[in-house]
Amino acid sequence: MIPSLLCPDQPLRLVDTHSPSASARQAIIRVEDLSIVFDVPSGHVIAVDRVSLAVTQGEFVSIVGPSGCGKSTLLNAMAGLERPFEGQVLIAGEAMLAPRPEIGMVFQQPHLFPWKSVRRNIAHGPRALGKSKAEALRIADDLIAMIGLTKFASAYPHTLSGGMQQRVAIARALANQPRVLLMDEPFGALDAQTRAVMQDNLLELRERINATIVFVTHDIDEAILLSDRVLIMSAGPGRILKDLQVSLPRPRSSAIVAEAAYLALKRDCLDLIRSEGRRAFEQMEIRT
Template identity: 50%
Template sequence: MNADLATHASRAPHAHHTSCAPGRVGVRSLTVEVGPTHARRATLDALDLDVAPGEFVCLLGPSGCGKSTLLGTIAGHVGVTRGEISVDGEPVNHPHPDRGLVFQQHTLFPWKQVIDNVAFGLKMKGVAAQERRRKAAELLELVGLGGFESHYPAQLSGGMQQRVEIARVLINRPRVLLMDEPFGALDAQTRRMMQRLLLDIWSKIRTTVLFVTHDIEEALFLGDRIVMLSKRPGRIIADIPVPLPRPRDDESTTDAAFIDIKRQCLALLREAA
């Protein structure tokens, strides 16, 4: 592992060139305890993580290791017991549209048309109706749903609902996009299509992405690096750079480096579990 960590360390200086770009995430000695006062249990323990602006980081680890908790703390929804989290040097202590969260199950309003679901964040900010609908229409184009503005969520497939969900988060121009197994409920074919779509969107907007998954292949296909957590309480046991060139396609998954890192991750997951 040391060689891999060294590789990553050697990449770190390049991040400074983009230090003016938004979306730098810093997690310092993060401990999160949950449960009633007399029976507190640590979900995350003294965790340190740095994510450079525009980086795509995938979080892997056994079930219940605290991956979703880590996203929740960065989003500002989960309280920190000890340690601190910052985005662009500002401490995180409450939710903010700058940190957009996408879950496995969509959270769309069933009674609102697709365009109004996407525009909702701008409505909350007081943006005028015409302007927010124009921006929502642009984002629907970006996620490949132009022409579906007046549909209702129930009229869409699962993959399409997730695209609306992503558009709804992106309309706030988040500096950090937090994705909690967003494609976990989709069939294999739709899932791969969504992965490609996400990479395409990311290549255009270059927001920082933290992506939780159980799927090693998904992490390898998407990420610049894979951060592996131990079983609960979650600690980082590996930080593996993914040297596969972009743009990636199905051929990437047959690359020797892909197969090598996959083997490494499988062994680490077995150890961790």
């Protein structure tokens, strides 16, 4: 009953699995043979090693992997914050060489502008894109209502809790109505309870916005709960190990973690990560 949920034979490049022309039209994000190399004092480190993937319009894809596996670097490349060493990232057919306002990003830390109120933080993007002040504030007020912080509209970020700050950061990223929302461990710095609330919030939010979401996390539960598809990355050098379809029904809530189908999926992920961890560890021993 369970194996049907998994697609173990699914290759790395989703584009190639379906009829190429149709999925090529649908794929909003295409990462093609992307490598990213960092210069370090002792030479260089391959953070991302010839990764290819495609994300379909409207899809929620998580990238899971151990710390330092290059998942954040991969996301930064999608954001245009990191230049490819080889290969390219195409979003809506255009190479990402610099940030574009139609691609929103939420970081692990909220990075709110401390000198702006909640309202002005959210209005920042529309203002930067040349919208009138009134229009920008109207967009902000709508989003503030959506994240349930109307009472805190004129509060400054430092007066808010970590979870509230991150909700504002999400609203700020949504204010430009991005086609793609990139999230880099957005709940990683929050306590377990707040994180669960935030995950439910994000699930609800997702029903209301039609952005494609790429979500980086090291938390497998979080990835399965939120995503349509989970990409598992290996460390050193960063590669995509597995592409898992999550066919659990929506709408979902964090209650899903007790269901058998969910647990089977999670066991599969853990096995993969464990064996990969062992392989990486052994490889390291051989090298040294």
